[in-house]
Amino acid sequence: MNIDICIVAFSQSACVAQAGAANEVELIMPQLEAVYGQVGISNAQDVDFVCSGSCDYLQGAAFAFVAGVDALGAVPPIQESHVEMDAAWALYEAVLKIRMGHAESALVYGFSKSSPGELPVVLSQQLDPYYLAPQWIDSISLAALQARLMLDKGIIKASDMAAVVASSRRCAMDNDKAQLAGQFSISDLLEEPEYVSPLRKADCSPISDGASAMIICTRSKAEEWQVPFVRLSGIDHRIETHNLGMRDLTTSHSTRLVAEALSIHNSSLDIAELYAPFSHQQIILEQALELQAETEINPSGGVLAGNLMMASGLSRVGEVFNRIVAGEAERGLAHATSGPCLQHNLLAILESV
Amino acid sequence: MGELAAVVGIGQTKYASRRGDVSIAGLVREAAQNALEDADLSFKDIDAVVIGKAPDMFEGIVMPEIYLTDALGANGKPMLRVHTAGSVGGSTALVAASHVQSGTFKRVLTVTFEKQSESNAMWALSTPQPFSVHLNAGAGGYFAPIIREYIRRSNAPSDIGIKVAVKDRLHGARNPLSHLNLPNISHQEVEDSMMLWDPIRFLEACPSSDGACAMIIANKDLVSESPKPPAWILGGAMRSEPTIYAGRDEVNPRAGRDCAKDVYAQAGISDPRRQFDCAEIYVPFSWYEPMWLENLGFADQGEGWRLTLDGATSLDEGGDIPWNCSGGVLSSNPIGASGMIRFAEAARQVRGDADQHQVKDARLALGHAYGGGAQFFSMWVVGANKP
Amino acid sequence: MDNKNKEVIDAIEAPIYLKYKFTAGLAPARFLSQLKQGVLTGQRCPKCDNVYVPPRGSCPACGVATEEEVVLGDKATVQSFTIVSIPIPGNPIQPPYIVANLVPDGANISFIHLMSECVNEEVRIGQRVTAIWKPREEWDFAMDNIRYFKPLDEPDVPAELIGHLSVNGTEN
Numbered sequence: 001m002n003i004d005i006c007i008v009a010f011s012q013s014a015c016v017a018q019a020g021a022a023n024e025v026e027l028i029m030p031q032l033e034a035v036y037g038q039v040g041i042s043n044a045q046d047v048d049f050v051c052s053g054s055c056d057y058l059q060g061a062a063f064a065f066v067a068g069v070d071a072l073g074a075v076p077p078i079q080e081s082h083v084e085m086d087a088a089w090a091l092y093e094a095v096l097k098i099r100m101g102h103a104e105s106a107l108v109y110g111f112s113k114s115s116p117g118e119l120p121v122v123l124s125q126q127l128d129p130y131y132l133a134p135q136w137i138d139s140i141s142l143a144a145l146q147a148r149l150m151l152d153k154g155i156i157k158a159s160d161m162a163a164v165v166a167s168s169r170r171c172a173m174d175n176d177k178a179q180l181a182g183q184f185s186i187s188d189l190l191e192e193p194e195y196v197s198p199l200r201k202a203d204c205s206p207i208s209d210g211a212s213a214m215i216i217c218t219r220s221k222a223e224e225w226q227v228p229f230v231r232l233s234g235i236d237h238r239i240e241t242h243n244l245g246m247r248d249l250t251t252s253h254s255t256r257l258v259a260e261a262l263s264i265h266n267s268s269l270d271i272a273e274l275y276a277p278f279s280h281q282q283i284i285l286e287q288a289l290e291l292q293a294e295t296e297i298n299p300s301g302g303v304l305a306g307n308l309m310m311a312s313g314l315s316r317v318g319e320v321f322n323r324i325v326a327g328e329a330e331r332g333l334a335h336a337t338s339g340p341c342l343q344h345n346l347l348a349i350l351e352s353v
Numbered sequence: 354m355g356e357l358a359a360v361v362g363i364g365q366t367k368y369a370s371r372r373g374d375v376s377i378a379g380l381v382r383e384a385a386q387n388a389l390e391d392a393d394l395s396f397k398d399i400d401a402v403v404i405g406k407a408p409d410m411f412e413g414i415v416m417p418e419i420y421l422t423d424a425l426g427a428n429g430k431p432m433l434r435v436h437t438a439g440s441v442g443g444s445t446a447l448v449a450a451s452h453v454q455s456g457t458f459k460r461v462l463t464v465t466f467e468k469q470s471e472s473n474a475m476w477a478l479s480t481p482q483p484f485s486v487h488l489n490a491g492a493g494g495y496f497a498p499i500i501r502e503y504i505r506r507s508n509a510p511s512d513i514g515i516k517v518a519v520k521d522r523l524h525g526a527r528n529p530l531s532h533l534n535l536p537n538i539s540h541q542e543v544e545d546s547m548m549l550w551d552p553i554r555f556l557e558a559c560p561s562s563d564g565a566c567a568m569i570i571a572n573k574d575l576v577s578e579s580p581k582p583p584a585w586i587l588g589g590a591m592r593s594e595p596t597i598y599a600g601r602d603e604v605n606p607r608a609g610r611d612c613a614k615d616v617y618a619q620a621g622i623s624d625p626r627r628q629f630d631c632a633e634i635y636v637p638f639s640w641y642e643p644m645w646l647e648n649l650g651f652a653d654q655g656e657g658w659r660l661t662l663d664g665a666t667s668l669d670e671g672g673d674i675p676w677n678c679s680g681g682v683l684s685s686n687p688i689g690a691s692g693m694i695r696f697a698e699a700a701r702q703v704r705g706d707a708d709q710h711q712v713k714d715a716r717l718a719l720g721h722a723y724g725g726g727a728q729f730f731s732m733w734v735v736g737a738n739k740p
Numbered sequence: 741m742d743n744k745n746k747e748v749i750d751a752i753e754a755p756i757y758l759k760y761k762f763t764a765g766l767a768p769a770r771f772l773s774q775l776k777q778g779v780l781t782g783q784r785c786p787k788c789d790n791v792y793v794p795p796r797g798s799c800p801a802c803g804v805a806t807e808e809e810v811v812l813g814d815k816a817t818v819q820s821f822t823i824v825s826i827p828i829p830g831n832p833i834q835p836p837y838i839v840a841n842l843v844p845d846g847a848n849i850s851f852i853h854l855m856s857e858c859v860n861e862e863v864r865i866g867q868r869v870t871a872i873w874k875p876r877e878e879w880d881f882a883m884d885n886i887r888y889f890k891p892l893d894e895p896d897v898p899a900e901l902i903g904h905l906s907v908n909g910t911e912n
Contacts, residue, residue, distance in 0.1 A: 023765025026797045029805055043803045050593075057415045060760035062408035063438060066725055069595050070796060073803020077608035080593035080729075081444055084409065084416055084436040093433065093448055099455035100355030116760040125756060126415035129471075130376060133414070134754045239422045239432040257429055339419040344432070373750040413756050471751075497822030498841050505865055505899070551823035551836075595800030599790035599848035599903065 004219035009038035010318035012212035015306025019209035048103035053087030088313030088336030105217035110311030172301025179306035205307035237346035270329035273316035355454035359583035362392025362569035368532035368685035371470035378424035384565035396426030405445025406689030439724025442692025443731030466565035467687035497550035509658035514639035525680020557639040564687035584700035588619030620734035630715035633695035692722025767797035846907030857890035866896035
């Protein structure tokens with residue numbers, strides 16, 4: 001348990017609305033090449049463990065992750081595993097592997113080709129298969145229901161949501177991987193028509209194709225590689241009930257639980273990268289995390305600027321890593337989510353060394 | 354190796370072609386409750402939940418852990434979903450074990466399931482995608498040519514597969530949870546069954562089952578809180594290789610050999626046939642028994658079939674290394690759970706808790722799962738003696 | 741209440757239809773474009789020199805991208821096969837039929853295809869076969885432009901040479 005785990009490399013593709021003809025392997029390989037290059041290794045044979053995150057239903061083919069193995073050069077065979085979750089949870093599995101002493105280093109990647117299907121409709125099929133899925137309630141409608149509750153209870157105003165969007169678009173102007181960026185005023189955004197009431201299109205993250213990859217290792221391995229590294233000083237996650245009627249949708253109980261477990265409340269954080277697929281959810285998360293005014297939120301623009309479903313969580317960790325390595329921050333928080341209306345949440349704390 | 358961990362509870366469902374009496378949530382909960390009862394624990398004693406299953410398309414639910422959190426008492430806890438193709442039952446057990454072995458948690462619940470009756474696995478495996486010839490006709494169509502190549506290489510008698518099919522069904526007849534219950538199965542009956550994918554006959558192939566399997570894995574400090582003897586986890590390993598690559602040995606995949614070597618080294622195994630008392634090995638098509646006997650080092654290359662022929666792997670024939678005493682995948686096959694059932698049945702043996710299919714005085718056992726195009730492997734070694 | 745005559749319903753059908761715009765991948769797209777012209781192609785790994793067919797954009801063994809296109813012949817060798825006696829869901833082919841792992845000359849890997857115009861019981865590992873294409877006007881971006889493979893009157897290839905023949909069918 002006393003093993004210091006460090007992040008040594010991260011790369012993410014640009015978020016694009018449609019990756020064209022490229023298949024999963026072709027999306028992953030450039031990111032793997034990039035992280036190998038950052039560490040100075042040649043392929044997956046040079047790490048002890050590989051773990052990936054993806055979802056078959058995005059592409060509509062069973063065993064999507066099997067094709068991913070073709071990108072790894074897994075001859076001779078490698079220690080490899082896969083979660084049908086965002087790759088942030090693949091990172092979690094890799095952390096356990098290092099903590100138990102079975103690996104000193106690990107490659108983690110996530111890939112997303114959501115453009116072939118209709119993502120919000122596909123996600124309706126992750127609901128209770130007997131009561132909810134047959135109603136085809138898409139992910140945007142559920143988020144709209146959540147936003148409506150917050151507006152009606154007076155927890156937020158439409159302008160607060162627009163402010164989240166404006167900030168995302170502005171920050172994304174400095175992010176060459178972003179899909180949506182630009183200078184927008186709150187009033188500009190509020191003039192846009194409602195899409196799924198009360199959400200406007202800009203309140204919803206875009207659908208993006210792409211991939212991201214990361215290499216983590218023990219501190220001694222990082223020193224051996226002689227590359228800049230960031231300490232992953234904490235990582236934990238919680239899920240809560242699937243029954244939406246039993247949840248207070250205006251807050252995130254599970255995020256609060258993780259924050260308590262990691263003693264995040266009142267701790268000093270320079271930046272936080274939050275996986276909020278809808279503008280109002282960023283406010284829910286900020287409140288659950290009790291973030292202080294000095295914490296810069298989503299300097300990358302967050303997922304409202306580009307959302308690689310199944311890789312965005314890992315990318316949040318990567319964005320914090322990038323900023324700490326660049327000396328722009330000392331300590332940061334990354335968040336990942338899964339399920340309707342923020343049902344499952346993961347937090348990671350990163351610190352400079 | 355990290356913190357020492359052990360299996361302190363095991364729960365399975367009755368396996369059947371259709372469990373119409375329960376929902377998917379009901380099915381996983383049945384296994385989880387049985388495991389908790391076996392360990393004399395309740396959901397509040399569990400720190401985290403690790404769930405696994407084969408492709409989501411088998412039931413048509415995207416990332417079903419999201420909906421199953423309530424049924425598994427996971428609310429407010431960490432929950433992880435593993436998917437590594439057919440080996441998933443085994444790798445889920447290993448990921449669950451790593452939750453404890455890493456020192457992160459004291460006691461975790463792990464569950465795997467498949468409810469094949471609620472969708473069509475054969476369809477899910479062969480979604481007609483444009484551009485490709487659509488010929489696979491299920492897993493049998495993929496594995497039959499590989500089996501043919503094994504027979505060519507080893508010059509095995511053509512009825513070795515039949516012998517395995519009979520043996521595993523006789524084992525399964527001892528196990529009340531088994532999907533197939535064929536106590537009177539004969540060599541002739543298997544031989545006369547329809548040839549599906551030559552050389553695989555109907556009775557040489559696994560059934561398609563509904564079912565779930567669960568285990569409680571605990572840190573050594575908590576083992577005494579459960580009444581039954583623990584199964585100590587002495588080693589665990591996973592290996593993956595690509596589905597196809599030039600020069601790949603599909604009959605005797607290197608990933609399987611390397612995985613076995615790794616797990617044996619952790620558990621101090623140098624002679625698997627002599628040291629293990631029994632093994633639960635993923636054999637979905639009968640011929641995979643002699644093939645895995647070689648791949649896992651129980652027999653030399655080309656000699657695996659001799660062990661089968663001599664009855665070495667048969668409980669009924671008093672073999673010295675019984676394989677799949679529970680009846681194996683040939684008797685029950687809820688795909689996503691099948692690997693974990695192997696791991697759990699290995700643990701039952703060393704706990705001395707396998708009832709009618711118990712191997713006398715079993716102290717050391719191997720659990721094994723594989724998946725994809727025989728390219729993903731997971732294995733563990735469990736023992737009765739605390740290391 | 742009289743429950744005796746009530747039918748117990750324990751399941752309902754809830755079909756799920758999802759629409760996808762399928763993309764093949766950059767390497768498969770090149771392969772399929774050539775197939776539309778009646779040409780079978782593979783891609784060579786820049787590192788290990790092995791030729792993959794159908795190409796998927798990487799050498800799975802080396803984990804590097806493949807680029808160089810290699811034109812393959814119509815002739816192939818049976819690496820292994822099965823006689824299938826159950827129908828393929830949604831496919832008009834009637835059982836029993838032969839599904840074989842075939843290595844085209846010039847490639848180092850097998851793909852799965854049908855064999856026909858043969859006596860099923862006489863098909864064997866090492867047997868030589870050739871592609872039977874559909875009529876030119878039916879060619880599409882699809883592997884089934886080749887309708888099936890049929891046996892050739894050529895000597896069998898020894899097992900150890902399968903996957904190692906040049907595009908001319910000679911030993912490499």
